[in-house]
Amino acid sequence: MNRIAVLSDIHGNLPALEACVDDARQRGCDQFINLGDILSGPLWPVETAAFLRPLDWPTIAGNHERQLLTQTRDQMGASDLYADAVIGEGDRAWLRTLPPTLAWRPDIYLCHGTLESDLDYMLHDVSEAGVIDTPPDAVAARVAERRERLVLCGHSHAPRQVKLSDGRTVANPGSVGLPAYDWDRPHYHVMETGSPDARYAVVDGDTLAVELVAVAYDHESAARKAEGEGRGDWALALRTGRAR
Template sequence: MRIAAISDIHGNLPALEAVLADIAAAGVDATVNLGDLLSGPLWAAETADRLMALELPTLAGNHERQLLTVPPERMGASDAAAAGALDARRRAWLAWLPRTLRLSDEVLCCHGTPDNDLVYFLETVAPDGWRVATRAEADERAGRAQHGMPNSVILCGHTHVPRVMRLSDGRLVVNPGSVGLQAYDDVHPHPHHIENGSPHARYALLERSDDGWRVELRSVPYDSEAAARRAEEGHRPDWAVALRTGFVS
């Protein structure tokens, strides 16, 4: 079985198209989308239409939940920009998306952790910044998901950081990184920023063999300058810097 995992598109349609072309060239049995599809100042409506037509197995991330449940006056700027571009048909599609899904007996998909779309799975945020999670922390966050299945995989997104970690009982956790946004800052649960260091779109290829799962974290170039200009048109210079460089301004 050969799987492509994509996540955190954030309305970046040129990045999505570049990743889809790379996936098509690689040849896969299934592509799964792990959420945070539209939020941001880019192409929310157009990205929604593209994804709806693809009919990929797709999750709702925290931003889908926020787009549908947070009052407009309390939304962050990225959610507000996307919300203004979505009609009833696109909102109904978002509302239909599940929080988790099982791609096969061995592959469970979530956005943050299996139990919480806001918790970082493979990174830990402290008052002085973030670090790679310990195995014990990741074990706890995995909980009972796929427990007793040492050759299983949990796919997650949310942090935008490509990473693979094997848990103490053999379960494999894979974050494919972000298709659409390679740097951001956040205040939950403490102020921090994430930087991947280049504008390349990220995703993961997984292949099952007799020896277990082979994982390839892939970086794909695309017209990031067009995305940065779109962010500037949406009055988001912070996004423009992140899209151009992979760093926070």
């Protein structure tokens, strides 16, 4: 049986990535997909690129790849600044090859945020009152132009799958590398899993059933690395799955 591991939002967290890959292989996964936001963060961007580049997985760019390649250092946030300072030209050349979306199979479509934007959430809505799960009918409207039976997205770091009334599924595997963060777009909000576990998903390649998976790993080593780089916010998130 063909089983596909879906990973997203690795953010340079190599121990979490290695744990997810090991777990996926133990579950019989023989294909891997990467939904972007791969290197940016205060952890191990160079080492993460060295791990991934030889594997040649189907991979799309997230907003952090776009920002690394298009923004000046004056425009970058702290996570992109760290990656920008250490990755080499070979890593940048690899990032330039990554498309923003990908019709990977006739029945599986990949995007980072939504079909149109790498900054918007597919399965969550943000207002001044907070974050809510997007209702299925609104999710269906967001993917109305696609006919694939499975649409895979990332970006929010929040694992969720939604079954649509026409039988299709839209799923977010969560984040491999960062279980919580806060952001001020479009309103200040926090995204939190409440656990330090790394997240990914397993897709049955025949039925397209999606299983959301949480994997324990040595998150303390990642938290200490973040602290050493002056990122106490990341250290808190990596230890607790909370952003505050």
